[in-house]
Amino acid sequence: MTENLGWLMLWGVMVGLDLASVMQTMITRPLVAGAVAGFILGDPVSGITVGVVLELFALEVLPVGASRYPDYGVGAVAAAAAAVGAPGVFGTGVGVAVGLVVAYLGGKAIHLVRVENAEDVRRHRRQLDAGDSAAVVGVHLRSLGRDVLRALIIASVGLLLAGVGPLWIPLNLQGSIYLGIAMVGAAIAAAVTGVGRLTGRRSGLRWFVLGLAGGLAGVIFG
Amino acid sequence: MKRGMIRAGIRTLLIQASWNYERLVGVGVAFISEPLLRDLPGGVEGERYKAALGRAAQHFNGHPYLVGLAVGALARVEHDGLPPEQITRLRTALTGPLGSVGDKLIWAGLLPVASAVGLVLAVWSSPAAAVIAFLLVYNIVHFALRGWAIKAGWSSGIEVGKRLGAPTLKLGLKVAGPLAALTVGFALPVVAAWLVRHVEAHELAGVGLIAAVGVVLARWVWPTLGANRFGMAAVAVALILGWL
Numbered sequence: 466m467t468e469n470l471g472w473l474m475l476w477g478v479m480v481g482l483d484l485a486s487v488m489q490t491m492i493t494r495p496l497v498a499g500a501v502a503g504f505i506l507g508d509p510v511s512g513i514t515v516g517v518v519l520e521l522f523a524l525e526v527l528p529v530g531a532s533r534y535p536d537y538g539v540g541a542v543a544a545a546a547a548a549v550g551a552p553g554v555f556g557t558g559v560g561v562a563v564g565l566v567v568a569y570l571g572g573k574a575i576h577l578v579r580v581e582n583a584e585d586v587r588r589h590r591r592q593l594d595a596g597d598s599a600a601v602v603g604v605h606l607r608s609l610g611r612d613v614l615r616a617l618i619i620a621s622v623g624l625l626l627a628g629v630g631p632l633w634i635p636l637n638l639q640g641s642i643y644l645g646i647a648m649v650g651a652a653i654a655a656a657v658t659g660v661g662r663l664t665g666r667r668s669g670l671r672w673f674v675l676g677l678a679g680g681l682a683g684v685i686f687g
Numbered sequence: 688m689k690r691g692m693i694r695a696g697i698r699t700l701l702i703q704a705s706w707n708y709e710r711l712v713g714v715g716v717a718f719i720s721e722p723l724l725r726d727l728p729g730g731v732e733g734e735r736y737k738a739a740l741g742r743a744a745q746h747f748n749g750h751p752y753l754v755g756l757a758v759g760a761l762a763r764v765e766h767d768g769l770p771p772e773q774i775t776r777l778r779t780a781l782t783g784p785l786g787s788v789g790d791k792l793i794w795a796g797l798l799p800v801a802s803a804v805g806l807v808l809a810v811w812s813s814p815a816a817a818v819i820a821f822l823l824v825y826n827i828v829h830f831a832l833r834g835w836a837i838k839a840g841w842s843s844g845i846e847v848g849k850r851l852g853a854p855t856l857k858l859g860l861k862v863a864g865p866l867a868a869l870t871v872g873f874a875l876p877v878v879a880a881w882l883v884r885h886v887e888a889h890e891l892a893g894v895g896l897i898a899a900v901g902v903v904l905a906r907w908v909w910p911t912l913g914a915n916r917f918g919m920a921a922v923a924v925a926l927i928l929g930w931l
Contacts, residue, residue: 486704489751491798491825496805500814513814517878520802524871525905525914529790530748531708535915562922569915582707586714593714593744596737598721601744605718608705640929642890647921649882650894654901655914656875661906663795664868672865676872683873684880687811 472505473546474620480538481571481616485528486609493538495519495564502545511551515544515560521652522565524659536571536619540564543623547630558644561652563630567623574615582608694722695758696837702751710746716758717744723762723841739765742774748782750789752832757781759840760847767844777845784851788860793829796863801825803870810881897921 476498483493492498496516503512523537541564548560585604586593592600664673698719705714720743727735739762749757757778764774805821839850850856883891901917 485706486701488700489703490822490829491801492822494802494805494821496802496809496821497818500809500818503814509814513809513817516814517806517809518882520806521878522914522918524799524802527790527794529794530786531711535913558925561918565915565918565922569919572915579707582705583709586705586707586709593717594741596739596741596744598731598740601714601717601721601740604714605701605705608707608714609701612704634926637929640926643893643925643929644922646886646890646893647897647925648918649879649886650897651901651914651918651921652882653875653879653894653898654905654917656871656878657898657902658905658914659799660868660871660875661902663799663864663871669864669868672868673872676869676874677876679869680873680876684876 469505470624473502473542473624474617476502476505477539477542477620477623478613478616480542481536481619482612484536484538484571485575486612493536495523495537495541495544498538499541499545499564502542503549506545506549508549511548511556511560512545514557515548515564516541518557518561518648518652519544519564519568521656522568525655525662526659527662533576534572535565535568536575537564537568539571539616539619539623540566540568542620543567543627546624546627551631555641555645558641558646558648559631559634560627561648562634562644563623563626567619567626570622571615571619574619578608578611578615581611688723688726691722691725692837692841695719695762696755696834698722699751699755699758699833699837702754710744711748712751712754713743713745713747716747716754716761719754719758720762723758724765727765735765738771742771742778745775745778747778749785750793752793752829753785753789753836755833755837756840756847756850757785759837759842760844761840763841763844769845773845777847781847784848788851788856792856792859792863793832796859796867797825797828799867800863800870803867803874806874806878810877 480493480498483490499516500509500513503509519537519541526534528534544560544564547563548556585607589600589604660673664670702712702715702719706712717740724736724739725731729735761778801821801824804824805817808820809817840847843850883894904912
């Protein structure tokens with residue numbers, strides 16, 4: 466990982482900013498963030514595997530209004546870094562575990578940034594209300610700077626955890642299997658819960674069941 | 688004004704950078720609107736520019752991709768010289784619908800659909816195909832919507848409400864939810880089967896048990912727990928069991 470650390474860090478910051486502040490092209494989705502981190506590390510399969518699991522977790526999130534949500538994008542970059550190189554269930558379980566912790570920290574950090582942004586707005590209320598363009602641009606760009614710093618810190622912490630996590634987590638073969646099972650089970654639960662929110666109404670549920678039947682047919686006959 | 692529209696269009700990509708608990712995207716709206724207000728009589732030192740920018744910086748909420756509709760419309764009515772009270776009423780009236788239309792169309796529609804397409808391709812094709820397909824499906828609609836919103840807002844002005852009832856938007860709202868349910872429904876068993884492909888039968892029972900506990904907790908017992916915290920709790924339990 467160390468020879469690609471710079472690229473991983475850059476990717477982690479880009480992914481962190483894409484979550485809300487810059488563009489929102491959804492490179493921050495774990496599927497994309499994890500796969501690209503895997504490409505950077507020369508192991509796209511490990512990257513996409515942790516990306517798929519974390520994407521299921523992310524399906525539970527509806528980022529509406531003032532809701533608070535984990536930063537699964539930077540989590541997926543850290544998860545891919547932790548998972549690369551480890552075979553099968555070993556890497557996936559440890560990687561996703563690291564990814565969940567980083568996503569949690571990232572979500573908490575977003576909240577802190579937004580509280581600090583609000584404080585900045587309060588400090589410049591008079592200028593903002595008076596239509597001072599320097600105050601508008603200043604508050605906006607300082608807020609952007611805070612999110613850059615947040616993304617940088619979370620990406621650094623994530624990659625540090627990815628480096629030391631697999632060494633510190635006391636895992637034997639049985640523990641690795643348990644971890645893999647727990648992560649996949651929890652991811653499926655998250656996705657089902659997310660779908661439940663999408664299909665709250667009866668007609669939505671019908672379409673979901675239809676899709677489920679098609680997916681099952683695809684698995685059985687595919 | 689064309690240059691102002693281009694600048695405002697580019698600035699919409701940063702709309703949420705100053706999101707805060709005080710005015711939500713209010714400051715972001717002012718940041719985007721600023722290039723569109725420079726041509727007001729008196730220029731950037733004029734009273735109308737300052738009053739308009741001050742109004743733009745007040746509390747506002749809306750989906751980030753559709754906020755351009757409000758930005759364009761509010762800038763237009765400032766140029767049309769409508770009374771400040773009427774402009775404030777228009778701003779207040781747009782807050783709710785822009786949020787709810789965007790949330791239904793994008794967060795509960797387009798995003799899960801693109802995600803499901805990416806997930807299925809990750810399993811059935813390749814990581815590169817999954818990433819490219821996801822980004823294409825999502826961003827074609829995303830950027831089209833952003834571009835349309837600011838232009839439609841500017842051309843509509845006070846009549847902007849009619850644009851929210853545009854046939855294409857209505858159709859999008861009608862199909863977004865069912866399409867999301869259908870595609871995510873399809874993707875779930877495909878992905879689940881792929882993730883457990885090397886798992887023994889008794890381990891599969893463990894996956895099913897944890898999934899069932901997670902769903903029951905989230906839906907009926909502890910809805911505010913969240914998947915992230917449930918996942919971390921599952922990590923802790925797995926580590927303890929492995930250690931024992």
